[in-house]
Amino acid sequence: MSFMQSPQTFEKNRDRAASTKRVHIVMDRFGDSRHEFDVTDAQAVALAEERFRQLTGAGFRAAALSGDGSPGKMLGKFDKEVEQTLFIPHLQGG
Amino acid sequence: MPVVRRILGALRNGALGSRRRTSPEQRGVELLLANLTPQQRRQYKRDRHFDVIGGQSGTRYRLWHCFQQNIEELDGNGRRRWVWCFHPRETLVLGDVLLAQKMALELFEREAIRIAHGYSNFGANAGPHSRIARDDFERTVRKSWYRRLARRLRSSFRAIRPEADFYRVTRVCIVAAAFSGLLTRVVQGSTIFH
Numbered sequence: 001m002s003f004m005q006s007p008q009t010f011e012k013n014r015d016r017a018a019s020t021k022r023v024h025i026v027m028d029r030f031g032d033s034r035h036e037f038d039v040t041d042a043q044a045v046a047l048a049e050e051r052f053r054q055l056t057g058a059g060f061r062a063a064a065l066s067g068d069g070s071p072g073k074m075l076g077k078f079d080k081e082v083e084q085t086l087f088i089p090h091l092q093g094g
Numbered sequence: 095m096p097v098v099r100r101i102l103g104a105l106r107n108g109a110l111g112s113r114r115r116t117s118p119e120q121r122g123v124e125l126l127l128a129n130l131t132p133q134q135r136r137q138y139k140r141d142r143h144f145d146v147i148g149g150q151s152g153t154r155y156r157l158w159h160c161f162q163q164n165i166e167e168l169d170g171n172g173r174r175r176w177v178w179c180f181h182p183r184e185t186l187v188l189g190d191v192l193l194a195q196k197m198a199l200e201l202f203e204r205e206a207i208r209i210a211h212g213y214s215n216f217g218a219n220a221g222p223h224s225r226i227a228r229d230d231f232e233r234t235v236r237k238s239w240y241r242r243l244a245r246r247l248r249s250s251f252r253a254i255r256p257e258a259d260f261y262r263v264t265r266v267c268i269v270a271a272a273f274s275g276l277l278t279r280v281v282q283g284s285t286i287f288h
């Protein structure tokens with residue numbers, strides 16, 4: 001029965017895994033595209049930073065999502081500590 | 095035991111759940127719902143709109159489930175002051191449009207209102223009360239299980255409705271039989287008493 005984890009161990013492992021996982025959410029016509037990366041992986045972080053630069057350069061606005069529906073915050077530059085970054089396309093009047 | 099371990103791992107990672115196929119519209123609504131407060135979520139599912147407080151002015155805006163002219167600016171008494179319309183330049187699903195509008199009003203309200211077009215009222219065919227908007231909401235927003243069950247029952251009832259005459263005739267026959275039985279017993283009873 002070694003594969004059975006106690007709830008405390010499971011929560012601890014999950015929190016540890018979740019604490020290093022980040023996601024970039026890009027709004028598109030398919031709903032959204034998600035790009036996950038791990039902050040402990042330097043190469044993945046560099047790729048994520050490059051993605052951030054390209055999208056914001058193309059007119060997307062980056063916002064940090066709070067996760068509970070409360071207002072997030074705008075991101076002027078890449079921050080690898082932000083768990084969920086949402087990329088909003090350029091807005092126009094309708 | 096490796097099999098059991100794999101199954102438990104899959105369940106724990108939500109692998110079975112992620113296989114659910116959802117349309118882009120539903121994915122958009124799921125993303126929106128994940129980023130609403132519980133109160134906004136309840137309001138949206140119940141009324142097809144949710145309220146957002148402008149990050150800079152503190153003004154209350156009401157965002158309707160609709161592509162165009164869907165942002166109501168409300169005054170202190172909850173009455174409409176203006177209808178605003180702005181949306182992402184790219185073609186997005188409606189859930190994403192609403193989330194983009196929510197984020198814009200909360201994080202860069204003045205700029206969003208500056209680029210928005212203002213109207214005094216909703217468009218007749220394009221507003222939130224249009225048939226298209228209602229149908230889109232029904233199609234994309236997932237209802238609770240009891241509402242889905244009620245809807246299934248209603249549609250099932252509609253499906254058997256053409257045969258309603260059969261049920262009516264049957265009901266009349268049963269009532270007639272019961273009545274004749276009762277009448278017979280009454281007549282017999284009166285015969286016995288005499």
